[in-house]
Amino acid sequence: MSSTETPDLKKHLAQLLAEALGVVAPEMAAATIELERPKQAQHGDYACNLAMQLAKPLRRSPREIAQALLESLPASRYVARTQIAGAGFINFFLDPSVKRQTVKRILREGDDHGRSTLGQGRKVQVEFVSANPTGPLHVGHGRGAAFGASLANVLEAAGYAVAREYYVNDAGRQMDILALSTWLRYLELNGIDLPFPPNAYQGAYVRAMAREIHEAHGDRYVHPALAVLHQMPSAEAEPEAHLDALIANAKRLLAQDYWYLHDLVLTEQLGDCRHDLLEFGVTFDAWFSEKSLADNGLIERALGLLEQRGHLYQQNGALWFRSTRFGDEKDRVVRRENGAYTYFAADIAYHLNKYERGFDRIINVWGADHHGYVARVKGALDALGLDPDRLTVSLVQFAVLYRGGKKLSMSTRSGEFVTLRELRREVGNDAARFFYVLRKSDQHLDFDLDLAKSQSTDNPVYYIQYAHARICSVLEQWGGDPARLPEADIGALTGAHETALLERLQEYPEVTENAARELSPHLVAYYLKDLAGDLHSYYNAEHFLVPEERLRLARLALIRATQQVLRNGLSLLGVSCPEKM
RNA sequence: GCGCCCUUAGCUCAGUUGGAUAGAGUGUUGGUUUCCGAAGCCAAAGGUCAGUGGUUCGAAUCCACUAGGGCGCGCCA
Known part of the structure; x- marks a missing residue:
């Protein structure tokens, strides 16, 4: 092992403990050895609770076991000292040189730092947004977009082969309503006097499309009002039938x-x-058409498979899937009395297709209002003989906008919604991307517009970007060649702020791995806030451009490494890192 | 009514596999600039982790019940 290379310290320490365990209690060799980072510095760099776990089976006191383990623990050049503390924790204090190596590692790995092999190249599909193309994306879709895109980035960094997909609901009633709405507006432009149904699409974009059609085709699609309203149920009494x-x-x-x-x-x-979405930094590898499922016979094929397995039955003229057999609350219709397939039938076919495309793992990012749908889709997969656990549904709660402390109400049909585009124009892409992933996805999000667009200390995006810009500014004033920094002698970094920053930097690979494992990009956002805070504290406590060259280069190497991690982390979240602000 | 999710500081929220004295931002109060960007930093104050019971060496974290909030429960998508 070269002197600049540090091993995975968690694994290294676990190995040491496993050897000690083999001596102390060979019969417990199967025990899992867990290492964690203590919250407090006085408890060392890593702590292990093994002795407490063993206390009961071995019928000995935890501290006694810990003592025995430490006596049998092989020596390691990476461990400065150990201690037994509290109820029986074994605490490890690493050799200071280990922490300093992280700077060299970061500078050497550059943009690749923080990538891992957790996913081992397994194929994972992330399906997200998938909004009906019946109008502009609104701020609710924006959260799904920001979350899904960041999640996909995080998984990719963790060594998964990620496919980003958008399911296009291009079949079905909502599209018909949009086409109708546009046609009715077009008829208005041609002087045909018709009432516009309140449950049709009201948005200005519908009028805009009607205008385009009118300009391009004149009165080609005009029909008399009487014919349009032929045999109409009452719009008031039966609006949907109307x-x-x-x-x-x-x-x-x-x-x-x-x-x-x-x-x-x-x-x-x-x-x-x-x-x-492109302007928002959100891109897809595939746009999967719902209509293509029917056109290519995939729905019939999926239902055929269910039929073969005896999971379908006829009742009241409709075709039902016996989903109660697979944990659903009630059976579900897959083909209506009128012969049309339900949305659910299309979704069964779509998910069968996903499995057949060979993804090891499938992640659906859905709005929280679809949560009742999870059981039946998993049930259908089960019924098809597929493993439902390969599918994870990540439910994203709604985002509520606040301006001036007041909640903005929204409704798609009425046209009173704030679009994603409006939000992006108001607060900027960076703030929007960051604020959207600043909450756990299963939490409601209060999106404070005033805060997001404020260029002040309150705004976490600016706080992080400011840290990056500050570093850029220092490096520019230094004017030296950054390529020299990986060779800096970083033994000089012994101050309290330097130690804190080094420890923070060392955490980053664990953060990205955790974010991938927990499907939680917000962990990256919180980490970056903490890292920026450490940098600001350091900046205010110490001078970097000091006369002594050895110390100066060491400090510059440290902040250069910080800059690199800020950049890598922000990039996962789709947020830019400006050099000047 | 049934099912799922949520409840942590005045406010908005983190809290990894159950781990040691529960953290951050904001707000409040005070301090900080002859010096690399003060969009910053330092400090003080702020808690029945909704409640009750259980599991165990140890619970904000797991289980049960209660209260409050959100969502879902269609031959809609």
Whole structure:
């Protein structure tokens, strides 16, 4: 092992303990040895609770066992000293040189620092956003986008082969409603006097699409009001039936032209959505069409498999999946009385397809309102003979916007929603990306617009970016060649702030691994806040550009390493790191 | 009514596999700049981890119940 190379210290210490255990209590060799980082510095760099775990089976006191273990512990050049503390903890204090090696390691690994082999190249698919292309993305979708994108980055850094996918709901009633809404606005532009249903899409973007069609095609798609309203259920008494009748009339009157309009509004909205996400730094490897499932016979095939296995039955003219057999609350319809497949049927086919594409792991990022749906999808996988545990559904709670301390209310249909684009324009992409992942995904998010756009100490994004910019500024004033820094003699870094910063830097690979393991990118965000705090404290306590060259280079190497970790972490979250602010 | 999620400092929230004296930001109060970016730093104050019981060497963390909040429960998507 070369002098600049430090082993995985957790594994190293666990190995030492395992050897000691073999001497002290060979019969307990199977015990799992856990090492943790104590919260307090006085408890050392790593602590082990092995002695307390063994107390009961060995019928000896924990401290006595700890003493025996330490007496049999092999010597290691990485361990400065050990102690027994509290109820029987074994605390390890590392040799200071170990911590200093992290600087060299970070500088050597550069942008790759923090990557791990946890995933071992396994294929994982992350499906996220998947919003209906029936209008602009709103701030709720934004959270799914920011979370999913950061999660995918974190998994990739942890050594998974990640595929990012967007499921496009391009079939079904919502698309029909959008096509109808656009057509009705188009008819208005042509002077046809019709009431616009309150449960159709109200947004200005619908009028905009109607205007485009009007300009391009004049009155080509005009039909008289009487024909459009032919045999209409009351809009007041039966609003949904009214809408469905309008759709049926549109399809009948427009014939092939209906599908032209349908595809036009779909393409328009999907393109808008894709562009919006691209500007937000969120990209996908695949856009999977729901419609393609039906077109390629995948739904029939999936249902055929369920049928073969005896999990389907007919009742009241509909086809049912016996999901209660697989832990669901009730059986679910997969093909309606009118012969149409349900959304659920498409989703069974979609998930079968995901499994057949060979992903070792599948992660769905869904809005929390879909949580009732998890059991039936897993049930369907089970019924198909697939392992439901390969699928993880990550539920993302809603985001509520606050401006001036006041909650903003939103509703998609009425058109009173704040779009993701508006949010990005107001607070900027960086603040939006960061604020979205600053909460655990299963927590409600209060998104404070005033805070997100404030360029002040209150704003954690600026706090972190400021730390990065400060480092850039110092390095620029130094004016030396950064390539020299990995060779710096960092033995001079012995101050309290330096030790704290070194320990923080050492944590980073564990943070990214944890974030991947727990599917929790917010851990990275919190880590970066802490790291930036350590840097600011150090900055205010010490001067970096000191006359003595050895100390100066050591300190510059340390902040250069800090800069690198800030950059790597922010990059996982899709946040930029400006050199000047 | 049933199911899932949540409840931690005045406010917004972290808290890893159960681990030692429960942390951060904000707000409040006080201090800090002849010196690399004060968008910063230092300090003080602030807690029945919703409640009760259990599991054990040890519980904010696991289990049960209670209270409060959110979401879901359609031949919608």
